[in-house]
Amino acid sequence: MEFDGAGIGSGIAIGPVVRMAEPLPAPTDRQSHLPAEHERERASAALSVVAAELQDRGARAGGAAREVLEAQAMFAEDPTIAERIDASTATGKTAERAVYEAFASYREILSGLGGYMAERAADLDDVSQRAIAHLLKLPAPGVPNPGHPFVLVARDLAPADTALLDLGQVLAVVTIEGGPTSHTAILAREKSITAIVGTSGAGVLADGDLVIVDAENSVVVTEPTAAAVAAAEERIAARQARAAAPAGPGRLADGTPVPLLANLGSADGAIAAIGAGAEGVGLFRTEFLFLDAATAPSVTMQQEQYTRLLGAFPGRKVVVRVLDAGADKPLAFLTDAEEENPALGRRGLRALRAKETILREQLTALAAADAASDTDLWVMAPMVSTVEEARYFTALAHELGIRTAGVMVEVPSAALLADRMLSVTDFASIGTNDLTQYTLAADRLLGSVAGFQDPWNPAVLRLVSEVGAAGRSTGKPVGICGEAAADPLLAVVLVGLGATSLSMSPSALADVRESLARFTLDDAKTLAEAALAAESATEAHTAAKSLAADLQRARTAAPATASREA
Structure with missing residues (x-):
């Protein structure tokens, strides 16, 4: 029997199932025998403990996990939650029931918003469960420890659990719920965990069931035959050999170079990326400098971070994306809070252009960092939809000292006008995640339409081919920096469509x-x-x-034929 889901990466694993315990039941709705003030204090203390635990886990995990867990800890300290708890305890409810109801009502609001906010509902559940367990003096929910390697099957996995998985024991993760952009998926990619999410049929799996988790083909195989196990073991051994082999430059069989670059969210990942064989950086996201700030960071502060990044890649190409705010990344000092559909509103370059000082300061900081290094810095603008926008950004970047300025192709209009875009800018980089979203009119952060979020769709590939053709005709580079580049076979197709470089999570470099x-x-x-x-x-x-x-069969057969003829 097989169960389909959304595979994360291209890993494969074999092992016995261990089910994660189901969530704690809802606390009984009964009147407390304690004063309301006492119940309020109990709830507040429990949430403070949970926030501290999440912060500690984040500090130990580092990287993207730290950002995720710090954001989750903010839920435990949210004033809105506190107000709801105060109102409930004032009516005589227990602290645990008040916590449950406060988070449940907030979860309902986020789920109704859809997209990115709906995906965060599971994070709320985890905070609620941890606080209730603390109040009831029960063990906090978490990953089981059976004492042997296993495949973890869970309804969903909280960021606090995913961040600190023991990769010596957890062979793979299968979740029944969750989408390709849930925090489980995000952290699985970063940590190179073999995972399949949204596997609805996996609910019937029981402890001890032997399964093959094939993320490359997005399938969980139960009761595998001896032949299937042997084939999977061969694939596992081959992947391990590739990962251990010295990493040379990316190139095709005929010697055509295809630089393989890394997608990074902060300078912290530079050493690991180089160790994985990254030839440079194809997408450096600068949002980490801005997301927790009440105001835009100073030029000096930005310059320090950019200098640190560039210093890790001497003599190599580093492509930096200027701030991409809006949609799922709203910023009080930059984006409009009241937009009804922010994914189609003022985001990316549109938002920066509306408050050009922020853009100018970022470009100034990047130019200063570039001047102090020997790195080949390229800078690109997100969410460019018109030729005029491409001309505007390129001219401003050049004016402020950026030598190589380009645009991201994330919307169909940019792809269809790629020849004209590239005539006024230095390069293009295709963000396949957003390009797929806007081409198929399917929110990439919404699990219910995850099936449409597939870059193999011929409509998406046709747009990529338009950009590739424009790159050839203008002599300008065309990179890929979306998740599509991490698919080993699709990577080859993208090069065939005209991509001149590929950028991906470092964990995907060896396979590609x-x-x-x-x-x-x-x-x-x-x-x-x-x-x-x-x-x-x-x-x-x-x-x-x-x-x-x-x-491949033809290529393998050719030498044998030539040998016989000789």
Whole structure:
């Protein structure tokens, strides 16, 4: 039997299932025998303990996990939650019931908002469960420890648990709920955990069931045959060998170079990226400097962080994206809080242009950091939709000392006008996550439409090919910096469509490097043509996969034929 979900990465694992305990039941709704003030204090103390625990876990985990857990700790200290708890305890409810009701009502609000906010509802549940467990003097919810390696199956996994998973014991993670942009998925990618999320059928799995978790094919196989286990073991061994092999530059089988770069959210990940074989940085997200700030950070503060990043990549290419605020990343000092549909509102370059001082200061800080290093700095603007915007950003960046300025292609208009965009800017970088979202009209942060968020869709690939053709005609570089670049086979197709570099999570570099080395540029173009000719994402993937196997068989057979003829 097989269960489908959304695979994270391209890993594969075999092991026995261990189920995570179901959530604590809702506390009984009864009148407290204690004074309301006492119950209020109990609830406040419990939430303070939970906030401190989450902060501590974040500090130990570091990286993106730290940001996630610090944001989760803020839920425990949210004044709105406190007000709801005060109101409940004033009516005589117990602290644990008041906490439960306060978080449940807040969760309902977030779920109703959809998108990114709906995905954060699970984070609220975890804070609530931890506080209630503390009040009832029960163990906090968490990952079981059976004493042997296992496949963790859970309804969903809280950030606090995902961040500190013992990777020596947890072979893979399967969640029944959650989407491809849940915190489980985000942290699984960063930590290179084999994971499949949103696997609705996995609810029937029991402790001890042997399963194969195949993230590359987004499937959980139960009761696998001996042959299936052997095939999976071969794939696991091959992946381990690739990861351990010396990392050379990315290139195709015919020697065509395809630089493999890293996507980073802060300078903290630079050393690990280089260790994984990154040839530079294809997307450096600068939001981490702004998200927790009441005002924009100073030029000096920004310059220090950019200098630190550039210093980690001497002589290499580093592509920095200026602040991409709005939609799921609102900032009080920059974006409009009252927009009804922020994903289609003033975000990215639109928001920066409305408050140009912030953009000027960021470009000034980047130019100063560049002047103090020998790194090849490129800077790009997010959410560019018109040629005029491309011309505006490029001119301003050059004016402020940025040598190489470009634009991100994330909306169909930018792809369709790519030839004109590239005539007024220095390079383009395709953000496949947003390009897929806007092409298919499916919120990439909403699990209910996750099936549409597939960059294999021929409509998305056709837009990528438009940008690739524009790059060839203008002689300008075209990079890929979305999650699509981390798919080993799709990476080859993207090169066939005209991509000149690929940027991804460092954990994906080894698999993509190996995949590229198996095909020539002509092969890549042939695979791209097959995918473009399909009618759906599934058909495109199937066609490319079948053709890739044929090309490999033909290449393997050719030397044997030549040997016999000799």
